[in-house]
Amino acid sequence: MFVCRTCRQTVQSATYVQWPSRACVTAGRGSFEQRRGVHNTRVQCQSLRTRLVVLQNKTNLDVSLTKGAGISTSSSLQGSAEENDQKFQRPMAQTTIDEEEVKKFSNLAELWWDEAGEFEALHSMNELRVPLIRDALVNQRQQESEGTVRPSLPLEGFQILDVGSGGGILSEPLARLGALVVGVDASEENIKIAQAHVMHDPKVARNIKYIQATVEDLVGTEAEKFDAVVTSEVVEHVADVPTFVTACCQLVKPGGSIFLTTLNKTYLSYALGVVVAENLLRLVSPGTHDWNKFISPQDLQYILDQNDFSTRLLHGMMYNPLMKRWSWIKNTSVNYAIHAVKAT
C-alpha cells in the first residue's frame, strides 16, 4: 500500500513504488517517478506527455480487465481525479498482489520486528539515534526560524532519506515523528518486509516510501533533495566507502545534515564487535561483520570534509548486553555516531 504524494490517497500497487498515484499523474498533477522494483531499471520518460501515454496503455489494460473491453478511457486525461479513482478500483482478486508473497514477507517482518529477537540491539539503538536525529534537526530549525515545534510531531516538514533501511526499524520512528521518510535498501526482500510491516499502521505509512535502490541510483534524480540523510549501521557493510559516502552527501540539501553510525577500525572493535558480539554472545548472527570494512571516524570525517561537510558531533556508543541498552560514551573505539552539516 502506498500513499500518493499529491492527493494523499492510498493506492495499492505491487509492481510500482510511487508517491503520486496513477490517478493524479493521469490527471496531470504532481511529479512522476517510476521504478520497477524487480529489475531495478529506471523507466525514464522524456516528457509528461509520453509518460501519460505509457500510463494510458497500462491503465487501459487494467480497466478492460475489470470492466470488460469496450469502455473508453480516453476521457481520463481530462477527467477529474475522483472519476479516475473509481476507474482504478479493482476487485481484490484481480490485483497483482500475490497473497502467498504477502504472507511470506509478513512472517519475515515478524522476525525483524521481534524486539527481543535477532535485531534486538538495533531496536534498542533507537533510544540513542532517534533522539540524536530529532534534537539535531529541531535545534537547526529553531535556530533558523522561531517557529514553535509541536511536541507530538517535531520532525514535521523534514524529508529524510534512510539509507540501508532494512526492515524499517529506524524509518518508522522517524516517520512517526512527522518526517517524510524515504527508505532505500539494496535488498528487495528487505523492502518487501518493511512494506509488509508498515502496511498495518496507516498513520506511519502515510509518511514512508520504501524503494529498492542504491544511493548511486538516486543521485541522478534526487540530488540535494533531502533535509537529512541517515546511514545507520550501513557503512561497515559497503564495498567502496568513499563512493558511497560521497553519493549520500550529494543527496543532502545545502545546510542539511548527514547522520552516520558505524564501527571503528580498532583491535577493540574486532574483539567486541566481531568476536564477542557474533561468536560468544550471538547478539548478531556470525558473519554479519567484516572487520576489514570497518572505518575510523577520522577517515570518515576526511571523506565528509571533502564533500563540504563540517562535523558537529562525534560520540561513542556502548551496548550493555545485560541491560540490553545503549548509552553514549566518550570513547569512540568501538561504535560511534557522527553528525555533519553541509555548507550552505
Added chain:
Amino acid sequence: MAMSLSLLFRRCCPKNRQALHRLFSTASTSESSDDADIVISGGGMVGASMACALAYSDSFADKRIVLLEAAPDRGDFHLPKRYSNRTCALSPSTAGLLSSFGAWEEIEMMRSQPVRRMQVWDSCSDSMIAFSQEDMTEPLAWIVENDVILGAIMRRLRQAPNPVDIRFETSAKSFVIPHVSESWEEKSKHPWVKVELGGEKSIYTRLLVGADGSKSAVRAAAKLHTVKWNYEQTAVVATLRLAEAIDNNVAWQRFLPTGPIALLPLSEEFSSLVWTTTPEDAKHLLKLPEESFVDAVNDAYWHERDKNALADKAVDGFSQLLNNIMPGGTAMKQLPPTVTGVEEKSRAAFPLELMHASHYVRPRVALIGDAAHRLHPLAGQGVNLGFGDVECLTRILEQAVAGGSDLGSLNHLLTYETKRQRHNLPVVATIDGLQRLYSTDFTPLVVARSLGLTAVNSLTMFKNLIIQRATA
C-alpha cells in the same frame, strides 16, 4: 503541494481530522472497526486519571484515546450533603499527580480532610507508634471520598484540551491480543490489540491499558499470572459521628487480634471507619442496631481484654530504658475521640484479599491499579499505588512518543513494569507482613512486635524514612 496539504491537515479541527483520517485510511478496515492509539478499559478512579493525565499531556495532542466504562454517564458531579462511606487516604504524591491536571483543585473546592498525625497502637500491649511531619505543618495524607475523587477527575476529563473519546455503558466483550489469544492465530493476525465491543463493533488499538479492577478481564485475556490469597477477613465501613466537634486531623488505627480498626477524619464532626475483622464478626456488626454498633466501635478502641502482662512489662521496661538514653525522644500516646452515632445506611462490608500480578505488561498491554495489585487497606496504600502506576506509565509513554516508538512496544512497557514492581512489591510484602504479624496473640510474637514498635517510635530518623516512603 504536499506541504500545503499537510498544513491543511494540521489546521483541520480534530473532529474533521479524524473523519479525514478515516476517509484516507486503507480499505482493509471495515465500517464497524475503528483505530485508536490507546484504549483504557475501566473508568474508575485510576482508569479515568490515566485518561486525564494523557489528555493534558502535549505529547498526546493528536493521539486518539478511548476510555471504556461499563457504568452509565452520571453527568456533572454534584456534592451530596451526606458523606459517602467509601473513602481513600490520598498521599501527597497522589495529590501532585491529580493537581497536574487540575483535579486536586476541584477536590479542594469540594471537600477533603487533611491527616496531620497518625497513631497506631496494639491491643495486646501498651506499645504504640505515632507519625507526623515535622511540626505537623504538612499533612501526611488527605481523606477524600471516592465519589469526590472520581467526580473531580471526570470534570477535568471533560474539559481536557485533547478530547478523550469516553464511551459510557460500554465494556469489551473480548480482547484479541497478538501472540497470546488463540483466535489471533486463526484470524486476522493483525499486529494490534482488537477490542471487541459486541454487535460487530470493535476497536484496533496500539496499546490497551487494563484499569478494570481486581477481577480484570484484560489481565485474564493477556494470560497474566497472579499470586493471591484470601485473608478470610472482611472490611466493615461506616460514617461515624463524633461526640463533639474537634480539630479532627488524626488517623487512629488499633491492631486487634481479629484485624485492624481505623478511624479516619472526614470533618470536624464526622469520621470514616474501616474495621477489618472476621467474616462472622462482620456479619454480626452489620446486623447490630445502631446504638450497639457505636458501643462496639468504642469498645474496640478502649477495651483492655487482650492485654498480655508479659508484653506490657517488657514494653514498660524498654521504654524506660529508651527514655534514659534519649529523654523526650518518644512521642506520647494520645486518646482517640469517642463516637456517638453512626450515619443511617452507611454500614457496608466487603471481603479482603491480596493479589499481585507477576507481570504487569505484555506486548501492547499494560495493567494499572487494582488490575495489577490489590492489598489490605491497613495502611491506606492501595489506591496510591494505582495513582503511582498512572504517573509512571504516563511519563514512559511520553518518552516513547518523543522517541517515535510504537506506543505498544514491549521495550518501554518493560521499563514501566520494572519501575513499578520495584516500588510496589516491597509495599505489598510489608503490608502483608504487618497484617500477619498483628493478627496473632501468640506471646513471643506480641512481645517482639511490641518492643519493635516501641523502638521504631523513638527513632525519629527511621520514622521519617517510613513517612518518606509512604508519602512518596
